[in-house]
Each structure stands twice: as structure tokens, then as C-alpha cells.
Amino acid sequence: MIVAALYALVFFTGDGKPYPKLGIDLQGGTRVTLTARTLDGQPPTTESLNQARQIIETRVNGMGVSGSEVTRDGNNLVITVPGEGSEEAKQLGQTAELNFRKVVNMVPAQAPPAGTAPQAATQQPGDQEREIEEAKRTRQSTDPAVQMQALQALDCAADDPLRGNDDPKLPLVACDREGQYKYVLEPVFLEGREISNAQAVPPSPQDPGWKVSLDFKSEGAKVWADFTSANVGQQAAFVLDSEVVSAPTIQRALLGGNAQITGQFNQQSATDLADILKYGSLPLAFDQSEAETVSATLGVASLEAGLLAGGIGLLLVAVYCLLYYRLLGILTILSLALSGVVVYGVLVLLGRWIGFTLDLAGVAGFIIAIGITADSFIVFFERLKDEIREGRTFRSAVPRAWTRARRTILSADTVSFLAAAVLYVLAVGQVKGFAFTLGMSTVLDLVVVFLVTHPLVALASKNKFLSKPSVSGLGAVQRLGNQNRAARKAAVTTAKEA
Known part of the structure; x- marks a missing residue:
């Protein structure tokens, strides 16, 4: 239902184009140079130029996470915005x-x-x-x-x-x-x-x-x-x-x-x-140059390299999960796929609503988030295996494992989110984009784990076919659990006889 609502917004609101906005380093942009002028004709002071730059950066942040850049070039301020945003760049310098x-x-x-x-x-x-x-x-x-x-x-x-x-x-x-x-x-x-x-x-x-x-x-x-x-x-x-x-x-x-x-x-x-x-x-008045188009600083090749790195990371996680967890590995892959679908839809909507643009730093944040999401699954699955080792069945182990794993997942994601939030507040430029995507992915990780992964595992544990040891991949753990349970029964019997 969440995915359906999300993509209804993607396709039926705004311009209806299901594409996220790209940053300057991926699609290029528009540059406007602002030349400062003073009433007495003297060069502007460094203090007034820095103050003007800070105010314009505040305007950029207030208008959204757009990936715009504001830099000093002598007595000029150079504003670069992604895409064909010349009017937006001029507006920032008023x-x-x-x-x-x-x-x-x-x-x-x-x-x-x-x-x-x-x-x-x-x-x-x-x-x-x-x-x-x-x-x-x-x-x-x-x-x-x-x-x-x-x-x-x-x-x-x-x-x-x-x-x-x-x-x-x-x-x-x-x-x-x-x-x-x-x-x-x-x-x-x-x-x-x-x-x-x-x-x-x-x-x-x-x-x-x-x-x-x-x-x-x-x-x-x-x-x-x-x-x-x-x-x-x-x-x-x-x-x-x-x-x-x-x-x-x-x-x-x-x-x-x-x-x-x-x-x-x-x-x-x-x-x-x-x-x-x-x-x-602004503490100064500015004359504006004509807007000029700038090419992507890193280009499509870098984007392709980033996407390739993300794809390889996903593939390695998928192979590892299939070999080590079998059925649970398949559920992990389904959860990661759904997480990717949700992330993509959110990126499109954020581009429309707050002007968010995806740059290479943001792509790096998403790649790191793959590991954070996979960690949440592993914490849950290993806790599940611990419960089965103690002699519980697959079905009875799921709720107990989830209750204990949930606290660890929440703690770990909270730490990751706080780190991303602090980095976002203190950082400048594209590092903000990295922190933003990392924090957003961490929040979406909780949504996927709570609303997808845990329910899927619970459903699998109640299905006769899927709960078979040969299918679930928990056969060795269940045999060890049966042995432990038998050993405990034998110890209790011996104690009673004694």
C-alpha cells in the first residue's frame, strides 16, 4: 500500500516524469557571476563578500537541497545551479x-x-x-x-x-x-x-x-x-x-x-x-552576468561507475545471502529490491517538493546504505538461529527472535542516523548530499525491516513447505536444536530419577 501510494504520487502529481533530478556533477548546470558594487565605487570588503555568500547559501538551503554551489572569485560570487536554472540563480543574488x-x-x-x-x-x-x-x-x-x-x-x-x-x-x-x-x-x-x-x-x-x-x-x-x-x-x-x-x-x-x-x-x-x-x-548590490551553461564536472562515466559499484555490491550481498541463508536469503533479496523501489520513488518526489538533486556523493551514500540494510537482516536472522539452537521450532522462534533483534536494529540505525544528521549540519557542499541520502536510507531501512522483512519471515515460518529444513536453510541449526532439546530432556529425566 505504501509503494502504491508512493508511485501514485510519482506518476500523477507534478510533471509526472518518473526521474530524479541530477546534480551539477552528473548533468551540468547554469552559472551566473555576480559582481559586487558599492556606493562609493571602492572594492567591497572581504567581510561583506563573505556575509553575502553566507546569506545566498542560506537561501539555497532554504529553497531546498538542490545541489547548488556558491563560491567566491575575487570580488565576485559565482552561483551554479543544476540544469537550466538561470532564473533561479539570478533570483538567489537579488x-x-x-x-x-x-x-x-x-x-x-x-x-x-x-x-x-x-x-x-x-x-x-x-x-x-x-x-x-x-x-x-x-x-x-x-x-x-x-x-x-x-x-x-x-x-x-x-x-x-x-x-x-x-x-x-x-x-x-x-x-x-x-x-x-x-x-x-x-x-x-x-x-x-x-x-x-x-x-x-x-x-x-x-x-x-x-x-x-x-x-x-x-x-x-x-x-x-x-x-x-x-x-x-x-x-x-x-x-x-x-x-x-x-x-x-x-x-x-x-x-x-x-x-x-x-x-x-x-x-x-x-x-x-x-x-x-x-x-x-544582502549587504551589497550585485550586477549579474548572462547565464552560461556548464558541462558536468564528472560526467556520465562517473555515474555509470557509481551505479556499477552499487550493482556489484548488491550482487555480492545477494549471493552471500543465498549461499548462507537460502530461503531467508531470498527474503533478503526481496526486501532489498523493495527498498530500492521505495528509495527511487522518494528521490523523485523529493526532487519535486524540495528541489533535491542526486549527485555522486549521494550515490555513495546509497551504496553504503546497502550494507546498513543488510546488517539489519543479518542481526534478525542470526538471532533467529540462536533461538532455534536453543531447541525452539522455526515458527516459535520468529516472534522471540524479532523482539530481541528489534532493539539491536533500532539502536544501530539510530547511531547511523545521528552520525548522518551531525554530518549534514556541519558539512558543506556535496558532503551534505552524502549525509542526506545516508540518513534517508537509514530511515527507509527501518520501514523495510519492520513492514516487509519481519512479516515475510513470519509468513514463511507458518507455511509447511517453506518451513521445511531443506528449504529454509535452517536444517543444520534445527538438528543442533533438536539435540540440545533432547539433551535437556535427558538431563531432567536423570535428575528426577536421582
């Missing part, structure tokens, strides 16, 4: 500086009339610092006349030099995300760092469209409540990296310490924005 500003004026966006773009006359190609300063002089002026001139001149279709560089203490002239409206905004009254949590909210019959729900920290909740109480009927702009993503009208005072960002969101864009806001703003 500065995500969310602030809240009161709307002073809003007009429909139009192409700027000729001769009314004051910043265009002084722009110098390649002089990024000067371009930013000129935009600040006009679009962040405190003079209402200059603000209106900047509002008319602003071109929402052009690249924004203020992206992530606006001064929160000054007013701001900005466009919305869709380029449909232009705004004059007051200085920031609430910073995005006061957000404690963010999550995507799906549409409902009463409120269609995807949204992003925000929860504020205690101080931010107080500021938000005071602002909404004093500005009912006014607009509050949610400004992400100098761009208005939503400017709702305040209908009533909001005292619960939460807010919602509405806009032209779909599920992916709402989830991306929520993840970025949840895991923090």
Missing part, C-alpha cells in the same frame, strides 16, 4: 532590500517626453558611481518641483541605477514592478529587517491571486500598527530594491503585526520573493 514608504503621488507610466530627462544629459557610459549620484539628486530630492520633474522624466522600461542603492532617509521617485505606474514616495517609515517571517499565500475563493504574507518582529509590528492607524485611506508602498511591488490602500488599522504584499504574482514568483525576504538582505 539584494532584496524591502522597505515601506508612504505614497505621496501616483501617475500612469508613459514614455518620457523628449528633452525632459535631466539625468540622461549627464550620464556617462561606464561611470556607474556618477549615474547613481545623478539619480539620487533628482529622484531622491526633497524639493517637490524636482520630484515632479523626475517623475515625468523617469523611464520605467530602462535599467534602474538606484536598484538596491536608494537612501531610505530621503524621498524616492520609483516605478512599479510591471512598469505601469510611477510613484512619489516619502522616506522609509519601516525597514524590511523588521520582518520575522515571510511565506507565499495561495489564492482563495474570497481573495484570488497569489500573495506574500509578512510577519513583523515586535518593534516592527508596533510601527506598522501606528502607521496604519494614522493613515487609513492612504497608500503604503512595499518597495523592493527601489521598485514598488505593491501599493495597497490601507482600509483599516492593522494591529496584528502582519501585512500582505499583493501584485501580479504567480506561485513561483510569490515563493521566490517570500524566500528572499525570509532569509535576509
Whole structure:
């Protein structure tokens, strides 16, 4: 029933493709280089670059075990994601500086009339610092006349030099995300760092469209409540990296310490924005290079070698079990096969649900897990043979052997799982993939042993044909058990006669 439910999810949810996602080292990926820029034009500090890299790595982990890589290359950060994930890589590098500003004026966006773009006359190609300063002089002026001139001149279709560089203490002239409206905004009254949590909210019959729900920290909740109480009927702009993503009208005072960002969101864009806001703003602004495709670092040959190693390991375990355990060996092979089926289905679903990608380190984790699973069978079977040696029948020995073996199996798997968990927490990069697959396989080992191996052995012990010594492979053990039982009876008889 579990396998049926698992594969119903595999074939009838998501894209329906029954294939796990592969990591960078197996299928290649997409690389985006982020070049850091500062307001004063000076090189970024090592501390700020390291902080940015750590935040992006946190975003990667928060968005799933995807096998993405984030590395420093001088003053650049290089993000590599498996597959054709260029948009995902670019999303990870967004500065995500969310602030809240009161709307002073809003007009429909139009192409700027000729001769009314004051910043265009002084722009110098390649002089990024000067371009930013000129935009600040006009679009962040405190003079209402200059603000209106900047509002008319602003071109929402052009690249924004203020992206992530606006001064929160000054007013701001900005466009919305869709380029449909232009705004004059007051200085920031609430910073995005006061957000404690963010999550995507799906549409409902009463409120269609995807949204992003925000929860504020205690101080931010107080500021938000005071602002909404004093500005009912006014607009509050949610400004992400100098761009208005939503400017709702305040209908009533909001005292619960939460807010919602509405806009032209779909599920992916709402989830991306929520993840970025949840895991923090970057300390630097970045310019993005074009996404480029990178080939697999180890390639299909390495995958084939890993699968070959796993196949040889399974074959050796199967041969050993058949020679040593006979019927019990066949049950071991059936259990291992079912374990492989379950693992494969879980890999496919994890790739859809949390972005998990299988790399060579993960394959190594699964190969090691074969030995852990086989150990559980051996513990059970050897305990069963001990019970039979003491003179019990195959049928009566199974429940006693299982009760005693179960504690050992649980203890051993707990130790293995804890080791994998500690390794996952402390490790970085592909070692995390190894720890993840090892821990997951250990959990699935318990599922297979408890729900498959033990029931199969119990059923075999109750079948006349399968419980025959010549079939079960327990003939020698049963003969020894009969001898021990006869010896004990003889000793009891002798004692009574004495």
C-alpha cells in the first residue's frame, strides 16, 4: 500500500516524469557571476563578500537541497545551479532590500517626453558611481518641483541605477514592478529587517491571486500598527530594491503585526520573493552576468561507475545471502529490491517538493546504505538461529527472535542516523548530499525491516513447505536444536530419577 501510494504520487502529481533530478556533477548546470558594487565605487570588503555568500547559501538551503554551489572569485560570487536554472540563480543574488514608504503621488507610466530627462544629459557610459549620484539628486530630492520633474522624466522600461542603492532617509521617485505606474514616495517609515517571517499565500475563493504574507518582529509590528492607524485611506508602498511591488490602500488599522504584499504574482514568483525576504538582505548590490551553461564536472562515466559499484555490491550481498541463508536469503533479496523501489520513488518526489538533486556523493551514500540494510537482516536472522539452537521450532522462534533483534536494529540505525544528521549540519557542499541520502536510507531501512522483512519471515515460518529444513536453510541449526532439546530432556529425566 505504501509503494502504491508512493508511485501514485510519482506518476500523477507534478510533471509526472518518473526521474530524479541530477546534480551539477552528473548533468551540468547554469552559472551566473555576480559582481559586487558599492556606493562609493571602492572594492567591497572581504567581510561583506563573505556575509553575502553566507546569506545566498542560506537561501539555497532554504529553497531546498538542490545541489547548488556558491563560491567566491575575487570580488565576485559565482552561483551554479543544476540544469537550466538561470532564473533561479539570478533570483538567489537579488539584494532584496524591502522597505515601506508612504505614497505621496501616483501617475500612469508613459514614455518620457523628449528633452525632459535631466539625468540622461549627464550620464556617462561606464561611470556607474556618477549615474547613481545623478539619480539620487533628482529622484531622491526633497524639493517637490524636482520630484515632479523626475517623475515625468523617469523611464520605467530602462535599467534602474538606484536598484538596491536608494537612501531610505530621503524621498524616492520609483516605478512599479510591471512598469505601469510611477510613484512619489516619502522616506522609509519601516525597514524590511523588521520582518520575522515571510511565506507565499495561495489564492482563495474570497481573495484570488497569489500573495506574500509578512510577519513583523515586535518593534516592527508596533510601527506598522501606528502607521496604519494614522493613515487609513492612504497608500503604503512595499518597495523592493527601489521598485514598488505593491501599493495597497490601507482600509483599516492593522494591529496584528502582519501585512500582505499583493501584485501580479504567480506561485513561483510569490515563493521566490517570500524566500528572499525570509532569509535576509544582502549587504551589497550585485550586477549579474548572462547565464552560461556548464558541462558536468564528472560526467556520465562517473555515474555509470557509481551505479556499477552499487550493482556489484548488491550482487555480492545477494549471493552471500543465498549461499548462507537460502530461503531467508531470498527474503533478503526481496526486501532489498523493495527498498530500492521505495528509495527511487522518494528521490523523485523529493526532487519535486524540495528541489533535491542526486549527485555522486549521494550515490555513495546509497551504496553504503546497502550494507546498513543488510546488517539489519543479518542481526534478525542470526538471532533467529540462536533461538532455534536453543531447541525452539522455526515458527516459535520468529516472534522471540524479532523482539530481541528489534532493539539491536533500532539502536544501530539510530547511531547511523545521528552520525548522518551531525554530518549534514556541519558539512558543506556535496558532503551534505552524502549525509542526506545516508540518513534517508537509514530511515527507509527501518520501514523495510519492520513492514516487509519481519512479516515475510513470519509468513514463511507458518507455511509447511517453506518451513521445511531443506528449504529454509535452517536444517543444520534445527538438528543442533533438536539435540540440545533432547539433551535437556535427558538431563531432567536423570535428575528426577536421582
